[in-house]
Amino acid sequence: MYPHERSLVKKMQGKPFVLLGVNSDPSKEFLRKVQEREHLAWRSWWDEGGKRGPISTRWNIHAWPTIYLIDGRGIICYKDSQGVQTHDLDKAIDSLIKG
Amino acid sequence: MRLFATFALLAGLLAIAAEPPKAADDEVKALTDEYERLAKPIIHASQDAANETDRERILEHDLRPLIRRFASRFIELAGKHPGKPEALAALTWAVTEPEFACPEQDRAIDILARDFATDPGIAGLCKTIVYSPSPRAGSFLTAVWQKNSNADVRVQGGYFLGRYWHEQVKGDAAQQAANAHFDQEAEKLFADLAAKHGSVNLTALKPPLTVAEAVEKDLFEIRHLALGKAAPEITGQDADGKAFKLSDYRGKVVLLDFWGQW
Numbered sequence: 001m002y003p004h005e006r007s008l009v010k011k012m013q014g015k016p017f018v019l020l021g022v023n024s025d026p027s028k029e030f031l032r033k034v035q036e037r038e039h040l041a042w043r044s045w046w047d048e049g050g051k052r053g054p055i056s057t058r059w060n061i062h063a064w065p066t067i068y069l070i071d072g073r074g075i076i077c078y079k080d081s082q083g084v085q086t087h088d089l090d091k092a093i094d095s096l097i098k099g
Numbered sequence: 100m101r102l103f104a105t106f107a108l109l110a111g112l113l114a115i116a117a118e119p120p121k122a123a124d125d126e127v128k129a130l131t132d133e134y135e136r137l138a139k140p141i142i143h144a145s146q147d148a149a150n151e152t153d154r155e156r157i158l159e160h161d162l163r164p165l166i167r168r169f170a171s172r173f174i175e176l177a178g179k180h181p182g183k184p185e186a187l188a189a190l191t192w193a194v195t196e197p198e199f200a201c202p203e204q205d206r207a208i209d210i211l212a213r214d215f216a217t218d219p220g221i222a223g224l225c226k227t228i229v230y231s232p233s234p235r236a237g238s239f240l241t242a243v244w245q246k247n248s249n250a251d252v253r254v255q256g257g258y259f260l261g262r263y264w265h266e267q268v269k270g271d272a273a274q275q276a277a278n279a280h281f282d283q284e285a286e287k288l289f290a291d292l293a294a295k296h297g298s299v300n301l302t303a304l305k306p307p308l309t310v311a312e313a314v315e316k317d318l319f320e321i322r323h324l325a326l327g328k329a330a331p332e333i334t335g336q337d338a339d340g341k342a343f344k345l346s347d348y349r350g351k352v353v354l355l356d357f358w359g360q361w
Contacts, residue, residue, distance in 0.1 A: 046338055068330065
């Protein structure tokens with residue numbers, strides 16, 4: 001996911017788009033190190049250190065990665081998980097930005 | 100020279116005779132090791148690829164054919180020990196290792212459904228198969244749900260069948276509309292499981308939940324985290340301890356990624 005996400009964030013610069021993560025790693029320090037090492041320049045909520053954190057529980061996440069696409073009004077428009085189809089995802093993002 | 104060769108051959112035969120019969124799980128391990136030896140340099144090359152296109156090409160042209168070749172060999176190995184734990188281990192490899200759809204994976208799932216749907220130790224594999232790209236995955240889970248002789252394992256088969264159905268409902272509006280009937284089936288099955296088997300422990304989940312606890316979350320997901328619904332608010336802190344929330348980004352398209360490096 002990282003290479004696709006890095007290029008996506010770069011491509012969408014200046015457009016009304018943001019990538020946000022919900023991270024289930026064990027500590028904030030761990031998360032910060034991964035973000036630095038992998039050059040992940042987007043924000044993530046730290047989900048209190050596990051796959052059963054409060055955000056992942058509320059969203060009933062069973063597989064990682066799981067992605068949701070949410071439009072400017074806060075409505076869910078797209079979902080994928082495990083083996084995310086990046087071409088389809090890019091198409092969905094483009095159609096939301098243009099629409 | 101000929102004498103030496105004969106002697107060497109004899110010594111070799113004696114050595115084989117002296118060894119205990121090769122344990123079948125050693126065969127699984129040996130095959131796994133052989134695969135890992137061959138896959139390692141390919142995986143390294145893909146990690147070092149200059150860009151995503153190159154990475155995909157390496158995986159497509161080098162890794163996937165290797166995985167398919169070994170999946171065939173694992174199926175062949177399973178065929179030598181039908182119904183035995185070694186066969187289960189070998190078939191599990193052929194099912195879980197390909198993260199892409201292929202006929203070898205389909206075949207392995209069919210054999211599992213035929214020979215291991217009644218196995219009392221199959222709940223863990225049921226959970227894994229939920230995310231299989233194989234179109235045969237549902238028939239395996241259905242077989243466990245219908246045939247397993249251990250009531251608790253049977254219920255877990257049913258629970259993961261519901262999750263498998265729900266997992267098919269993803270993508271954009273058109274893709275989800277085409278698969279919407281899966282969610283209707285999942286909702287019915289979940290409600291039925293909660294009513295009749297709510298107290299059964301889903302031991303394949305880590306940590307385990309009861310059917311009632313898990314189903315409540317799954318029904319919330321089907322009803323409220325669906326396409327066209329308002330995303331629930333998210334609040335929390337980033338890696339630096341700064342608080343922020345999802346609604347801060349209203350007006351922008353948000354790609355929300357649940358991830359972890361572990």
